Amino acid sequence: MEEVMLRLQELLFPAIADVAVLSVDVGIETVRVDAQCTTADAACPGCGAWSTRGRSTYLRFLADVPSAGRSVVLRLRVRRFRCGSTKYPRRTFVEQIPGLTRRYGRRTERLRSTLAAVGLALAGRAGAGSAAVLGMSTSDTVIRPASPVCFASAAPSGSRATTLDFQNFVRTEGALYAFTPSIPTLRALAEGSLDNAIEVHPGTVLRPADSLDAGSVRLRFDAAGGLTLQAQDGQTLWGARTAGSGVDALFAANGELSVRDAAGKPLWSSRTGGAPGARLLVRPSGDAVILRNGRPVWRVSGPSS
Structure with missing residues (x-):
C-alpha cells in the first residue's frame, strides 16, 4: 500500500515536494485526494522567520485540475504554527505549500493557472463554458480580481512588463465589462511574447x-x-x-x-x-x-x- 501511495504522489504532485498522499477516493463524478504536508517547519509570511512550533491542524478543501472528466477535490491537512518573533504582531500562521496553495485560496495554483489561460484565450461566458466542459467549475468571470496577468511590449533595452490586475468590473443587465489591454498588447499576447517580470x-x-x-x-x-x-x-x-x-x-x-x-x-x-x-x-x-x-x-x- 505504501508503494501505491508513493506512485500516486509522483503522479498527482510531480513538481511539488513535501506533500504526502494519504488516500484517494474515486467516485462517479468526483475524485477526492487526502494529503498533508511533510515538512517539520514553516516560514512566517510576515517576518520570514522559520518556526517548528506547531499548535494545531485543520482541513482545507481545494479544487484541483480535473482527472479523466471527474472534478478533483484536494482535502489537505495543514498546520498552524506559532511565530516566535517579537517584532511582528502576528502570533500564529498557517503553512503554505509553494506551487500548490496560497492564503485564503480555494483552488490549487495549477487550477488557477489553467483557468487564467482559458480566460485569456476565451474570456467571459465562453471561457466559463469551456472550463465546465473540461470539468473545471467556475463563474462567468474566469479572470477574477487578484489574478495578475503580465503582458510585454518591445523596448530598445529589452522587454518591458506591465502587470494588469483585473480589479474593476462593471456589471449591467446581461453583460459584464472589464478594462482590457490595447489591441497592440493583445496582438503581442497572441504572438506569445509574455513577460512576468x-x-x-x-x-x-x-x-x-x-x-x-x-x-x-x-x-x-x-x-x-x-x-x-x-x-x-x-x-x-x-x-x-x-x-x-x-x-x-x-x-x-x-x-x-x-x-x-x-x-x-x-x-x-x-x-x-x-x-x-x-x-x-x-x-x-x-x-x-x-x-x-x-x-x-x-x-x-x-x-x-
Whole structure:
C-alpha cells in the first residue's frame, strides 16, 4: 500500500515536494485526494522567520485540475504554527505549500493557472463554458480580481512588463465589462511574447508587508523594516540589514533604491542615483536589478541565477 501511495504522489504532485498522499477516493463524478504536508517547519509570511512550533491542524478543501472528466477535490491537512518573533504582531500562521496553495485560496495554483489561460484565450461566458466542459467549475468571470496577468511590449533595452490586475468590473443587465489591454498588447499576447517580470515604477514606496512577487523570487519589505530578496519557499537570498529601523523603501525618480527611517533619512542605498529613467525589475530568472540604458548598475540574486 505504501508503494501505491508513493506512485500516486509522483503522479498527482510531480513538481511539488513535501506533500504526502494519504488516500484517494474515486467516485462517479468526483475524485477526492487526502494529503498533508511533510515538512517539520514553516516560514512566517510576515517576518520570514522559520518556526517548528506547531499548535494545531485543520482541513482545507481545494479544487484541483480535473482527472479523466471527474472534478478533483484536494482535502489537505495543514498546520498552524506559532511565530516566535517579537517584532511582528502576528502570533500564529498557517503553512503554505509553494506551487500548490496560497492564503485564503480555494483552488490549487495549477487550477488557477489553467483557468487564467482559458480566460485569456476565451474570456467571459465562453471561457466559463469551456472550463465546465473540461470539468473545471467556475463563474462567468474566469479572470477574477487578484489574478495578475503580465503582458510585454518591445523596448530598445529589452522587454518591458506591465502587470494588469483585473480589479474593476462593471456589471449591467446581461453583460459584464472589464478594462482590457490595447489591441497592440493583445496582438503581442497572441504572438506569445509574455513577460512576468515585475517592473517597479519610479516613486514607488514599499511599506511593511509589501511584496513584489515574480514567481521564483520576490522583493519584500517585511514587517521588521528589512528589505529582502526571498526565494519562493521564503528563504532569504539577500537583505539590506535594516530590520528594526526601516520604515519604508523608495525607488526614486533618479534611479536610486533606498530604505528610510522614520525621519525619512536613508539607512541603506543602492547608490545608483543620478540616472533618471533607470528601471528596477524583479525577474523570474531569480534576481532584482536596476538597469540604466539597458545595463545593470545594481543587482542582487539567488545562488542559481
